Amino acid sequence: MSDCVLFSELPTACGQVIARATLNAPKALNALGLDMIQALDRQLDEWEQRDDIVALWLDGAGEKAFCAGGDIVQMxxxxxxxxxxxxxxxxxxxFAEEYALDYRLHRSRIPVVVYGDGIVMGGGMGLLQGADFRLVTPxxxxxxxxxxxxxxxDxxxxxxxxxxxxxxxxxxxxxxxxxxGREAxxxxxxxxMVEDDADALLASLAGQRFSSxxxxNKAVLYRQFxxxxxxxxxxxxxxxxxxPLINVLCDGENLQVVVEQxxxxxxxDSWLDRALGNLEKGCPQTAHLVWEQLERSTYLSLAEVFRMEWCLAVQCSLHGDFREGVRALLIDKDGKPGFRHRSVADVPRSYIDGFFRCPAPEHPLAKLGRESVA
Incomplete structure (x- = not known):
């Protein structure tokens, strides 16, 4: 069985090291399994103790995807x-370990580069957005x-x-x-946006003069990219x-008004038709969660955001729509999810409020962002 994440180190011209982590499940579009999350976390423990590492490079194996999301089949x-x-x-x-990893990337002492070639969705977006340098390709x-x-x-x-x-x-x-990539x-x-040749880009970086x-080093990376x-x-x-049209259509006092608009x-046109088709066929519960999460997180810190999202994610796993949505998309593949509510108008406010309640006696991310700084 191959390693779920490949780790390597690329020497630089000055004798330092660029650390590379490659998600290694190309047949699953590098979907982020719990084993991957734990492997990355363990390796970061080691790399962050060293003074010779000038950058952390994260990419995905294969030509199709950096990371297509979390392992929702296992979920x-x-x-x-x-x-x-x-x-x-x-x-x-x-979700606790995934979000802790995402937060760790956001707060990494080592400059983080994520090479988002191919599909970057869900859990892949969480990794990308935690980077100092979020690279995409054509x-x-x-x-x-x-x-x-x-x-x-999430x-x-x-x-x-x-x-x-x-x-x-x-x-x-x-x-x-x-x-x-251009839109991103x-x-x-x-x-x-860089060309889709990670090895050439890494070779170029290795030839640069980094410091301690x-x-x-962020300035060196910036110039190169x-x-x-x-x-x-x-x-x-x-x-x-x-x-401009989106700004007008999404300007409303509540979700129901916005969805109706x-x-x-x-x-x-065809692009907007496809986008709105996703909303029309999508999960009404999710639409409400999107509205509420953005409203409630406006003034939250990043750590507070991850704590809130952990409650939401686990609550979603306890309610039927998430299970049903994955079934219809990836298990039975019938494309006909039987979501609990027919429309956003049918979803009670009290039902959505329940998703923001902590589902466990103790929050596993309670200490996130509150660690002492050495």
Missing amino acids: HKSMVKHAGEGRNPFTEQY RSRMAMPEITIGLFP VGGSWFLNRLPGKAGLFLGLTGVHLN VEIGLADR EPRD KEQAADMEALPHPLIEHL LLSATER
Whole structure:
């Protein structure tokens, strides 16, 4: 059995090291399993103790995906096993360790580079958004598509979607629309588009003169990625072109108003039709969670965001829609999820409020962001 994450070290011209971690499940589009999360966490423990590592590079094996999301097939098995029990040990552990890893990347002393080539969705977005340098390529395809499976944009989505211009974050959460690399850069979900040749880019980095100061090394990395930026002009950018209309359609006092405005829009083309089709066929519960998570997280710290999202994620695993959404998409593949509510108007406010309650006596991320700084 191959290692779920491949670890290697690339010597630099000055005798220092670029640490590389490669998600190694290409047949599963590098879906982030619990074993991957734990392997990354253990290796970071070692790397962060060393002074010779100038950067951490994270990418995915194969040509199709950096990371297509979390291991929701395994989650489905656990949800079936623990249905009706009121607790799910697997999802409690999975989401706690995944979010702790995401937070760790955000706060890493070592400059973090994530090479988001190919599919970058869900859990892959959580890793990408934690990086100092969020790289995409002409092949990148990015989304937070949880509206289709009854989850919500997690892995810090409450944080990074809320920081996008206008109503873009709300729209992306409600529709799960796919973005290319150009759109990701222009909307603020990536920093730079580079060519889809990780080895060449790494070889170029290895030839640079790094120092012992992370701030100086970030400047070296910045210059290199700027010099090797790919031309984005050939790629379309419909999200940016539609943003003025999106801002109008998503301007409403509550979710029901916004959804009605979106679905009744008359200025529609094929791109907007696809996006709104996801909303129309998607999970009403998720639409409410998207609205609420963005509203409630406006003034939260990053650690507070992950604590809130852990409650939401575990609660989703205890309710039926997440299980049903995964069943319809990946298990039976019938594309016909039987979600609990027919429309956003049918979802009671009290029902959604319950998702924000902690499902365990003690929160596993209670100490996140409160650790003493050496």
